[in-house]
């Protein structure tokens with residue numbers, strides 16, 4: 266070791282001496298670039314994209330490969346790469362001879378940032394193979410405060426719009442009504458950013474955890490594989506509740522259905538005429554708490570004729586529910602309610618013959634029978650799994666809680682918290 270250091274020192278001294286001694290500039294050595302498995306320095310590198318209506322033989326012709334050779338290439342590689350499937354707008358690279366012939370030697374068709382096909386015809390043996398670049402995952406965090414919309418909050422920070430899609434249409438699709446977001450609603454995310462060559466972003470991996478504050482209420486989401494047989498991970502909240510929620514079967518506990526949804530019901534109150542009953546009546550004593558059957562936003566809370574005191578909750582673009590004849594309403598318009606939250610109490614206001622709640626279920630602005638709807642099933646987590654779940658989310662929850670919100674529009678709050686998981 267000492268010998269090596271001594272030797273290096275001598276070399277360095279000589280090098281320094283030489284530098285001082287000579288005024289002549291030494292030519293800069295070109296950096297050696299390896300890509301697609303080739304030393305690019307050995308070729309003339311042509312980067313281009315497939316033009317509309319252009320085919321493989323035209324590209325080859327332009328790059329000085331004569332037709333019989335093109336035909337041989339196309340035939341040899343057809344099982345790996347069908348040149349007829351080349352799409353206009355797809356980038357490609359040609360490695361050509363550096364001499365005056367500038368003849369193409371290798372054709373690289375870049376299907377995506379991650380995948381490409383190499384067609385090598387520089388020797389008599391023609392080869393073609395598909396390559397998938399190794400993708401690195403970097404755990405990132407993001408946060409934002411809603412001023413106009415979720416997509417604005419995401420886009421203004423230069424974050425991937427895929428994050429908007431994942432939050433609105435997947436993770437919270439059943440929990441939060443994204444068309445009714447409120448100002449100052451906020452979110453935090455822990456997700457995987459995918460890179461190739463360590464620096465080029467090529468997409469989003471999985472969203473590991475999310476937090477959404479909607480109408481002042483916290484909604485945590487943690488991706489977890491609760492069912493090892495199905496092997497489909499789901500999002501659960503901080504209490505191990507599946508975020509894909511089913512509606513509650515009924516809006517009151519300990520009740521019975523006194524009248525079902527019935528489009529041809531005859532009713533004495535209206536002179537025994539057919540009077541469709543588009544609700545489901547749940548009989549219960551006056552004062553029994555009425556619960557919202559799913560998460561949503563209160564869109565109506567008032568007294569009106571036959572309905573009496575009623576509350577209407579919008580759950581998402583598809584579903585709304587309505588609760589009639591309340592003795593007392595406790596939910597205000599604009600209020601965010603969670604499944605099971607009390608929104609009023611059973612009464613006899615409006616047209617009723619006894620204490621009950623008339624529960625109306627709206628799907629795409631039409632009243633339907635909730636008991637006949639195929640609603641998305643939420644698979645509850647088995648109790649035996651819960652301890653490992655709570656252990657799993659502990660650090661993720663701490664990380665989420667520690668994420669700060671951007672203070673101005675230009676602040677990007679996306680620090681890397683770990684490298685290459």
Ligand SMILES: [Zn+2]
Pocket residue numbers: 524542544545546622623624
């Ligand atoms: Zn009714």
